[in-house]
Amino acid sequence: MDAWGAALTVAVATFFGAAAVAAIRPKLGYALSAAGAVLLLAVAVEALVGGPVRGAAWSGPLGDPESLVLDGLSGFFALAAAVVWIATAVYSLTYDARRSPLLAVCFSLTLGSIALLVASSSFLLFLIGWETMTVASYGMILQALGRRGRVFSAAFVFLVFGEASTLFVILAVAGLRVGNGTFAEVPFASAGDLSALVFVASLLGFALKMGVAPFHMSEWLPIAHSSAPSNASAVLSSTLTLAGAYGLFRVLSLLGPPPLWWGAVTLGIGAASVLLGALFAAVSEHTKGLPAYSTIENNGLILVALGVALLARAEGLTDLCVFALFAAFYQALAHAVAKTVLFLAAGWTEHVTGTFDLTSVGGRVKRGDRAAFAGTLAATLSLAAAPPLAGFVSEWMILESLFQSYQFVPAWVQFLGLVSGAAVALGAGLIVIAMVKFLGFTLLWNPSAAGAARRSPGLAVPIGAVGAVVLGLGIGAPWVLRFLTPSVAAFSGFPVTAPVGGLLSVPNGWSILSGSPFGILSPPMVPILLAIGAGVGAAYYLLGRRGAPAARVTPVWMAGSPPGRDGEVYTSFGYSTGLRIMMSTVLGTREIRSGAGPVSEAGLATPEPYSVDLEVLDIFKLFYDDLVRGGEALATALKARVMTGDLGRYLAYILVVVLATVIYVAAAFG
Amino acid sequence: MTRSAWREEPADRFALTPDRALAYVAPEGAFALYNDFAARDSVLATGLAPVPPAEVVAAWRDQGGERRPHRLVPPDTVEGYGTFTFPYGPISMGVPESGRFDVVTYGERVLELTPIGGYKARRTLPSLAGRPLADAALRIERLAGNVAAAHVAAFLAAAESAQGTGVPTRELWTRALAQELQRIYNHVHVLGRIAEAASQNVGSAETHALAEQILRLQGHVFGHRWLFGALLPGGPPRRLDLDGRRALAAALAPRSKEFEELWELFLDSRTFVDRIQGTCPVARELAVRWGAVGPTLRACGVPWDDRLRVPVVPYTDLFLALPHERDGDALARVLVRVQEVRSSFLLLEQLLDRWPADGGAPEEAAPPVAPGRGLGRVEAPSGDLVYDVRARDGRIEAVAARTPSDANWPLFSFGMRDAVFTDFHFAFESFGLVFAETDR
Amino acid sequence: MPSWIGQAAHRGILTSRYPRAPATEAEVPMTARAPGPPAAGPLPAAAISVCPVGAIGERAVDQGRCIRCARCLAHGLQPVGPVELTVARAEALVAPPGARDPPAPAPPLASLGRSIHVFLVDVGSCNACNLEVLGIANPLYDAARLGIFFTNSPRHADVLLVVGVPTEEMVEPLRRAYEAMPAPKSVIAIGACPISGGAFRGNPGLRPSLDGLVPVDRFVPGCPPAPIQILDALLTVSGRNRREG
Incomplete structure (x- = not known):
């Protein structure tokens, strides 16, 4: 263990230390977490530049060697997470002033567990980190302000889906253990059905964590993140889902050459997530719900790129595989940083206006905190894939990979590439609506209206700093891509060169070349x-203006009416109602009227207020609701028929199980 | 041709008998019926249909209806997440007149549309008190320029009834001639506006050209493009001698043919018909309960037309088809108007053909509803128009009016519920509403 | 579609040749010319007393007040002067007796250039002026051939056409519309109402004219002015009128 190794060990330990300290001194806990993240960032850079970093090693409880290692793959994820954590921890110093120390404890614990699972060299340690992460995040969500019942139910939904995810991950790990005979993260020795089982289990487990279709409408991601404090949301949305992506990449990197259907399934799930996530983001009215849905879209994009990479590898198209992998990594990085800004900005606007409701936020945030304004601008534009920002580069790379799906031989795969490309393009369009809405109604809308003028540099500076990173990742993409070469190599297992070059008078290395x-x-x-x-x-x-009269500023023309009266300004809800009505089949839009109705129809003595609400339902939520109802019905039935409370009956069950076991063992080993 | 211009009608749900009408229009001093709630209360006291329910009007009064600008329809309070009020007007090129529409919406769909009038109230009616009849008539003409003939005809009928003055038969024929010409102009204009809104560029250009030709014809025959002064003694010269009538008949024939061709082409255009079919529907029951008039009422299947129901010379002597439709939507209103253009062309033919040879014996005026107080009622292009005039010794004491726009605003508002923004122009134009008629 | 074309071809060109040729008889209604005395000298007393709006004084006829009711024509006055009546100052509308020639034509506002965008504001009209203004767009006048276009917002407008007598309620909206227009801009008062209150002069709650509300560059008398006269006003503003050469 060299100095870098020691640094890695210290960094991971710092997070857990911070968690302990935070119980007494929350601010110190955040500060320590920030320090740990800085250290982790340095180590991650070293892992990508100078090769794998090996930290502390010990013998595990089951006899496996355990150690902390950052190789190219885990180094990348540690890097992305560390950037997010530094900003979030600094932001928390100001943001968390009014909350309990428990939030600070869970925050540091979540960071530590994610660092642990990323740096672990064995799946046992990975599972420990994974489970700690789930429980610690659950703790963070519980710290939400608001009606307790709502918070508890949101946190519970999070926990249920988290544990479901853990179950599948355990299944995948068990499969790996059976094949390899060890928990160590080494290439999978077995093949065939077992590797298929590992693939399906890990895809399910990690997709649940990433919140992609069809699990997105479980709504755990939006609900949980919306309820959680903003610093927690940033960590959950940017890095918890990143942990899910890491798990999937790690397992797939060990599984060996994929069959065609793996890529197809991944691509399909990804494309569906892009479309649905973007659609739901566009009709969301919550300053944190909207970024949460956008996370679904972005994780979908990662899966789309991964799917193309898997298909290309199965087809032997090395160039395309490499390019798609670069796209996937860049998408993960771009999303992590930009999404952090959005959640921090949601916390900032809530801090200033006291609400998460987009329509109510509208016009009430003054542009006092320029750093926050600039950062939010950069992040929303990046998520809307506008040049020259990070999201633009990654989205371009993903679309470029999809354009090359014509190279796949089977017609159905080509067709899938075509459909997915259309879905991704449509999703890209819809997410623009969502981002314009977020930016417009939090910051740009009606700035002349009287609003809170509170400034908060402690919140604004981290937002601005990450915004600068978003811009840097956009402009410096060719250099960052070269820097990511070890990550792609670590995943694909063959020598890789970054897809950069030059053309015409653009200097060599300044351009990204696809295919x-x-x-x-x-x-x-x-x-x-x-x-x-x-x-x-x-x-x-x-x-042209020289000599011209000075510019004259006049109020907005409102057809002769005075501008901007109360209740006479466009709402963010109104902004996306067109979409609600157009996409009513998917959104299950319905109008709910209550009250007597208008005087002309009701024949009322006096007019009474009546209400008309446009409700967006979610066909997937309906499905899960049905599932829950079915489960409850089954449980009730079982309780009535099987679990009668009769002791004799229970003894009989035990007897049957024992007999069955004996027979099985005898048959197997006899 | 010596019967009274106003005759007792058999009891009819929609008939406005003199005693009923007494309560139906506002007394002296009121700017407009809709601004005068004492008058409205007296209407309610008689329990007449068609009027809005008493309680609604009471509540309406509390909502500041007397202040200007004021709402032209009963109040409603709709709420819901994300809803907001979108003020459209008072100056919007979509509607060439000044008036506001408050649209309550959650985006895209109209939940409630409230027309707000009073921006261009010129306080005309109260200013008439004490003026000689002819001077008052000059101002009545300029109340709503595009329907001047109907207004002045109704006003003169009311004033004549109040004073018991007889009218030369030919004068009544002249009024009918002017009104039918102006009806054609207004209906064609409405059609042109709807075609414009539907981006039927060729069709709207042709229609507006036809409307301009009618205006020129009016100017040629009556000396004023909008018929101002045309029906008053001492107004612009009329050219209605035999040659003038022949020339008019000759000029009308090609216009009638043009209109027929034009309308056939419109009906051929699926995009045009689709756009107005089902737009802004008015249910028959609502139309009756809220007192719709004119093409709006006839489009709901109620064949009420003052020209037949309030028999005055010369309509009693002419053949008049009474077109009506059933669906109550913008298409139905347009179809009613189209058929009325045809019937007006036919009426004009008959008028010119059977023009009274000489001045004839003066027709008796309708009996006054009270001493010195008379009612005049004509079918204006957009519907039943009532004037209530008190006059003595050739001078006006008070004037009140109930115009078709007054009656039809609520139906427009109700019909727009659940429509989308883009339906607005089709709906608005199909009712033929004029702010100038309401903002008196 | 072919039927549209066939009909149009059959009908030929309907569009006016104005201003390249003088307005034809069909385009000029009887009310287009203002009433005036046939010769110099005091105006007939009968004409003065019969005028419902007091437009006829002892020494001059105020064409800005005249509502074209034609009563005075029976008492010695007759339609005089040209069809083009646009003037730059309201006072110029007061024609002294015997003045059969038009007031000096208004110079163009050259800064507007050759194509102008027009916004219509109704501040209390009877709807006739509105329809006459819109009428200049119909194929018989076809304002677009002269580079005149209607806009839907004062933000895009060069010229504000004001019709109607200004009511208190419309004072603020009118000011807002004027404020919203980019410079250079001009205002044309269309019809007797915005010039003098027209038939509504003296009613409570009305302003007697546009004086003090917005600066008016051109006045077009009439009740209502004919489309050809409105077209003339717009042409004088943009400097495209034949009369100015």
Whole structure:
């Protein structure tokens, strides 16, 4: 164990230490977490630049060697998580002022457990980290402010789906253990049915954690994240789902050459998540619900890229496989940082206006905190895939990979690529609506209206800093991609070169080339061209204005009415109602009227207020509701028929089980 | 042709008998019936249909209806998550007149639409007190320019009834001639506006061209494009001698043919018909209960037309088809208007053909409803128009009116519920509503 | 579709040749010309007393007040002068006796350029002026051929056309519309109402004219003015009128 190894060990330990300290001094706990994250970031960079970092090693309880290791793959995830954690922990120093120390404890514990599972070299340690993470996050969600009943039920839903995920992960790990005879993360020795079982179990388990279709409408992600405190939401949405992605990547990296259907299933799930996540984000009215749904969309994009990579590998298209993997990693990175900003911004606007309701936030946030404003702007535009930001690069890469699905031989795979491409494109369009809505109704809308003028640099600076990272990741994409080469290599298992090059007068290394080469994009050139264009425009404007009268500012033209009266401004709900009505089949939109109705129809003596609400239902939620109802009915039936409370009956059950076991053992070993 | 211009009608749900009408229109001093709640209360006291329910009106009064700008329809309070009020107006190019529409919506769909009037109230009616009849008539014409003939005809009928003045037969024929011409103009104009809203560019251009031709014809025959002064003694010269009538008949024939061709082409356009079919429907029951009039009422299957039900010369002597439709939507209203254009062309033919040879014996005026107080009632292009005039010694004492727009605003508002924003223009134009008629 | 084309071809060109050729008789209604005395000298007393709006004084006829009721025509006055009546100052509408020639034509507002966008504001009209203004867009006048277009927002407008007598309720909306227009901009008062209150002059709650509300650049008298006269006003504003050469 060299110095870097020691640093890794210390970093992981720091989080757990921070959790202990936080019980007494919450602020110190956050500060320690931030320090640990900084250390982890340094180690992660070393793991990507200088090769795997090996930390503490010991002998595990079941005799397996246990150790902390960051290789290319885990290094990448540690890197992405560390960036998020630094900002979130610093933000928490201000944000968490009014909450109990328990939140700080659970926060540090969640960070520590995620660091542990990412750095673990065996699946046993991974499982321990995984389960600690679930329980600690549950603790964070419980700290939400609001009606207790609602908070408890949200946290419970989170726990149920978390444990369901753990069950499948345990199944996958068991499969690996059976095949390899060890918990160590080594290439899978077995193949065939067992590897298929491991794939399905891990896909289910990790997809549950990532909250993608069809588990997205379990709503655990939106509900839980919406209820949770904002710093917790940022950690959950950006890094907890990242942990899920890490698990999936880790297991798949060990499984060996995938059959075609693995990629197809992954791609299908991803594409469906993109579409549904974007649609639900666009009609969400909650400043945290909207980013939460957007997380579904982004995790879907990761799965789409992963699916294309798996298909390409199965088809032997190495170039495409590598490119799609780069796309997947970049998407994960871009989403983690941008989404952090959104949740921190939601906490900031809530801090200023006291509400998470988009319609009520509208017009009440002043642009006092410029850093927060700029950061939120960068993050929302990035999530809407606008150049020159990180999300633009990753979305371009994913679409480029999908465009190349024509290379797949079986027609049905080509068709799947086509349909998925359409779904991703539609999702990309819908998410623009969602992001415009978020940005517009939190920050841009009606800034002249009287609003709270509270400034909060403690919240604004971290938001702005991560926003700068988003911009940097966008402009510097070719260099970041080269930096990620070890991660892709660690996953794919063959030598990899980053898909960067040059074209025309763009210097070599300034452009991203897809395929070999298929399409080309130069992220650094985008801002340069934008700046030139803006400069020309500005010069033209300034020169043209010489001698012209000074600009005159007049109120918005409202057809002759005075502008901006109370209750006469567009609501964010109204902004997306068109979508609600258009997509009513998927959204299950229905209008609920209550009260007597209008005087003309009701024949009333005096007019009475009546209400009309447009409700968006969720066909998946209905499915889960039915599932729960079915489960309850089954339980009731079992209770009546089987679990009668009769002792004699129970003794008989035990006897039957013992006999069956004896017979099985005798048959197996006899 | 010497019978009274106002005759007792058999009891009819919609008949406005003189004693009923007394209560039906506002007394002196009121700007408009809808602003005067004392008058409304007296209407309610008589238990007449069609009027809005008493309680509704009481509540309405509390909502500041007397202040201007004020709502033109009964109040309703709709609420719901994300709903907001979207004020449209008072200046919007979609509606060339000034008036506001408060749209309550949660986006896209109209939950409630409240027309707000009073922006252009010129306080005309109270200003008439003490003026000579002819001076008052000048101002009545300028109350609502595009339906001036109907207004002045109703006003003159009421004033004549109040004073018991007889009217030369030919004068009554002239009024009918002017009204039918203006009816054609208004219906064609409505059609053109709807075609415009439906982006039927060729059709709307042709229709507006036809409307302009009618205006020119009016200007040629009556000396004023909008018939101002046309029905008053001493107004612009009329050219209704034999040659003038022949020339008019000759000029009308090609317009009638143009209209027929135009309408056939509109019916051929699926996009046009689809756009107005089912738009802004008014249920027959609502139309009756809330007192709809004119094409709005006839489009719901109620064949009420003052020209037949309030028999005045010369309509009693002419053949008049009474078109009506059943669906009550914008298409039905348009179809009623189209058929009325046809019947008006036919009426004009008959009028010119059977023009009274000489001044004839003066027709008796309708008996006054009270000493010095008369009612005049005509079928304006958009429906039943009532004037209540008190006059003595050739001077006006007070004037009140109930115009078709007054009556039809609530139905427009009800019909727009659950419509989408883009239905607005089709719906609005199909009712032929005029703010100037309400903002008196 | 072919039937539209066939009909249009059959009907030929309906559009006016104005301003390249003078307005035809069909385009000029009888009320287009303002009443005036046939010769110099004091105006007949009968004409003065018969005027319902007091437009006829002893020495001059105020064309801005005249509502074209034609009563004075029976008492010695007659329609005089040209069809184009647009003036730059309301005072210019007061024609002294014997003045059979038009007031000096208003100079163009050259800064507006050759194509103008027009916004209509009704501040209390009877709807006739509104329809005459909209009428300039119909194929018989076809304002678009002269570069005149209607806009749906004052934000895009060069010219504000004001019709109707200003009510108290419309004062603020009118000001807002004027404020919302970008410079250079101009205002044209259409009809007797915005110039003098027209037939509603003196009613409570009304302003007597646009004075003090918005600066008016052109006045077009009439009740209502004919489309050709409105077209003329717009052409003088954009400097495209033949009269200015």
